[in-house]
Amino acid sequence: MPFTRWFTALLLALTLVVTGCAATPPSPYQQVQQESTQRNAPAAVAREATQGSEFNRFFPPEGDGYERIYVQEKKGFAEAKLKKDGKDLAMLAISDTISLPDAAAKFQNSTTTIAGYPALEIGTTQTAILVANRYQVKVLSRDPSFSASDRRAWIEKFDLAGLAQLAQ
Incomplete structure (x- = not known):
């Protein structure tokens, strides 16, 4: 054993x-x-990109029954849900195009403006502007009742002048 x-x-x-x-x-x-x-691939987010937390102060304030709920914040990007009566109406977003020059370039041929900034309708559910040739402000419909005119109105509620100052 x-x-x-x-x-x-x-x-x-x-x-x-x-x-x-x-x-x-x-x-x-x-x-x-x-x-x-x-492959020496470039970084996904440029080192000079603005921190997402810097964008929060430029989002439209809550009020008139609307709730703004921040859902994502990272370097170069911040996003919030827009809700009313518990229903998701839209997504509000600010992104720094320094990491994606093509995102800014698409505004060069824009023929429309919102609040003096070049604007684009992207598909049937998104409206975007380019502030100070750097920051894209976008509103995306999440409910069929939230129209293109609603998206434009909400873009104008952002502190666009403050955001333009951030670019300097």
């Missing part, structure tokens, strides 16, 4: 050493990470 215990212990120890020292294959995620960093 002692030989069996000794042999079992030795076999167990040997198994642990062999399996513990075996090389593990690289994770597919690790490989993708390595490939993407080798």
